[in-house]
Amino acid sequence: MNLHATPILKSLACAAVLGFALTGCTNTGTTTGGSGGGSETPEGTQQSVASAEGPTCSIEDYGAEKIDLKDAVVGFSQSEKEDNPFRIAETQSIKDEAEKLGVKKLITTNAQSTLSKQISDIQDMISQGAQALIVAPLNSDGLEPALQAARDKNIPVITIDRKVNATACEDYVTFLGSNFVEQGKRAADQLIEGTGGEAKVAILLGSSGNAVTTDRTKGFKDQVAAEAPGIEIVAEQTGDFARDKGQSVTEQLLQANPDITAIYAENDEMGLGAQAAIVAAGKTPGEDIQIYSIDGTRNAVEQITAGSYNGVIESNPRFGPLAFQTLVDFMDGKPVGQDIIIADSEYDPSNAAERVNSAY
Amino acid sequence: MSTVTSAVRLPQKGSALVFLQRYGVYLAIALLLLFNLFFTPNFMTIDNFRVQFIQVVPVLIVALGMALVIGTEGIDLSVGAVMALSAAVIPLYIGYGPLPAAILAVLAGCLIGLANGTMIALIGVQPIVATLSLMVAGRGIALLVADEQLKSVIDPGFLALGRGTIAGVPYSVLLALILVGLVAVLVNRTTFGKQLVSIGGSRRAAELAGLPVKRVLITIYILAAALASIAGIIQTARLSASVPSTVGNLIELSAITAVVIGGTPLSGGQVKVLGTVAGALLLQLIAASLIKHNVPDAYSQITQAVIILLAVYLQRGKAVLK
Secondary structure (H helix, E strand, O other), X not given: OHHHHHHHHHHHHXXXXXXXHHHHHOXXXXXXXXXXXXXXXXXXXXXXXXXXXXXXXXXXXXXXXXXXXXXXXXXXEEOOOOOOHHHHHHXXXXXXXXXXXXXXXXXXXXXXXXXXXXXXXXXXXXXXXXXXXXXXXXXXXXXXXXXXXXXXXXXXXXXXXXXXXXXXXXXXXXXXEOOHHHHXXXXXXXXXXXXXXXXXXXXXXXXXXXXXXXXXXXXXXXXXXXXXXXXXXXEEEEOOOOHHHHHHHHHHHHHHOOOOOEEEEOOHHHHHHHHHHHHHOOOOEOOOEEEEEEEOOHHHHHHHHOOOOOEEEEOOOOOHHHHHHHHHHXXXXXXXXXXXXXXXXEEOOOOHHHHHHHOO | OHHHHXXXXXXXXXXXXXXXXXXXXXXXXXXXXXXXXXXXXXXXXXXXXXXXXXXXXXXXXXXXXXXHHHHOOOOOOOHHHHHHHHHXXXXXXXXXXXXXXXXXXXXXXXXXXXXXHHHHHHHOOOHHHHHHHHHHHHHHHHHHHOOOOOEEOOOHHHHHHHHOEEOOEEHHHHHHHHHHHHHHHHHHHOHHHHHHHHHHHOHHHHHHOOOOHHHHHHHHHHHHHHHHHHHHHHHHHHHOEEOOOOOOOOHHHHHHHHHHHOOOOOOOOOOOHHXXXXXXXXHHHHHHHHHHOOOOHHHHHHHHHXXXXXXXXHHHHHHHHO
């Protein structure tokens, strides 16, 4: 063995060099890439406002300086790594819209899911001369130093998709985003309709301690309790918004409760994991066990068209047009809503084939 | 007189402890199986055990490499990042076929092992520091390679690794069994295995005895990375998607726990291959039992922490006895 160790090591090293050399000749074959990266936004996918009632905020109220976006530097702070379709589509949408409007310069940063990095990202963008900021907050709390830095220079901040615990029109201008409780409620409605109000349901929760998880769970459970006494929730376990965890947890749940007839997953990735688990258990997804989830990713919507997935409530990530429209209105001196809730659409077997191109 | 009584008492006290250390993990598995037999519906079915074995494979394979590393008194925190890198490489080369893609994925992972081994053996960086740096950097590289995106993998030959079976036994489980056998032979039947254990026992003594310490250490870290890469490949096949951001997250903790529960001391000098297998199975059974009984996430985390504490406490007893 002594004598053999050296050649083994050498061959490994050679192979490693070979590996490097080969990176130039990738061959992805039949693999399909993540679908969110496409730069063209299909028709009819633009966000629309569901409700913008309540107090408004104008440029005088906030005390910002009027600027023309065509000469302005705008900063966008993304919160999470762009390895999930939602984040990819969100950033792409902001970039596309900035280009379309002819914004002089758009600085984009990604906090890689680290709060301290998002704070320094925002501070950096301010020191690079950002005159308006669009922020996708990582957390509801903790961004105060960054918001304060923007406030000190009277830079307007528009927050998207997650709401921060701060005062609108004072610490930031406005919030644009979905109503997560409503999403859960609508998923419940789809499930009630699809199962005829009789089902044994397992819930795949999102990450523990996340406001999105709490809201999507509350909306779903309240609606089921109110509308469908025949639906029993037999299990609820976290799948951490991840496909692999969704798959392994569903495998366990199906073993322990073979009578489960429907799955509610709080995002598409876990739903797709559950689908794989159902197949592995020898059952037919979409028929023996129905699957409902929230997000509207292309992968999940395509499964509806294939008949092995039952419903998806959209959480529209394309904030670009609405965020910049809000910014333009704000700069024009029009009052903008402090709480702009966007309208999310939904996919079911009746519309999935026709609308799959609007999935992200 | 007093010496006699203490001589009588010590082995008794010691033997109970030794028994727990040596067989505690098997006892725990037996108890859990018994519990589930009575309190978990549909537990004692072939399908259920197939699910448990399929799910345990990635942790088990990573734990095998971890056992080797811990045997040298080292630690490898970068295994999750290695899994992510190998997962990220797969979709890039799957066009050449499943096997070339898998080989390249393992090679990419081995590069991280080589970096670990070089830092530890040649430069003298502490294992926990060296592998921590690659735990962070490795996942970054993986995300770069993958263009930070999830990619579906649909090559049927490759997916068979995650789904195919021979006589009801999944390929992945079969592969894991083969790897267990190979590692067991490596540890117990080869000079290399003896060298590994002596380095763990005392690196200084091994050096003085003229053993090729540096070479063995580098090889061990490369082996650990190769095993982690295989785990990454299996996980990718099972998910039918390469998800470098989440694959292998926190798996280093499960792997270390499996190794320690299995009776390999963190202080090195011993490698218990069968114990490691049992340790991984125990963790899997605990997770399964908690999910099947719909225990909320917070309580599952606490339960798992208590079990890990208990295992480490028993290990501490072993160090005292030694």
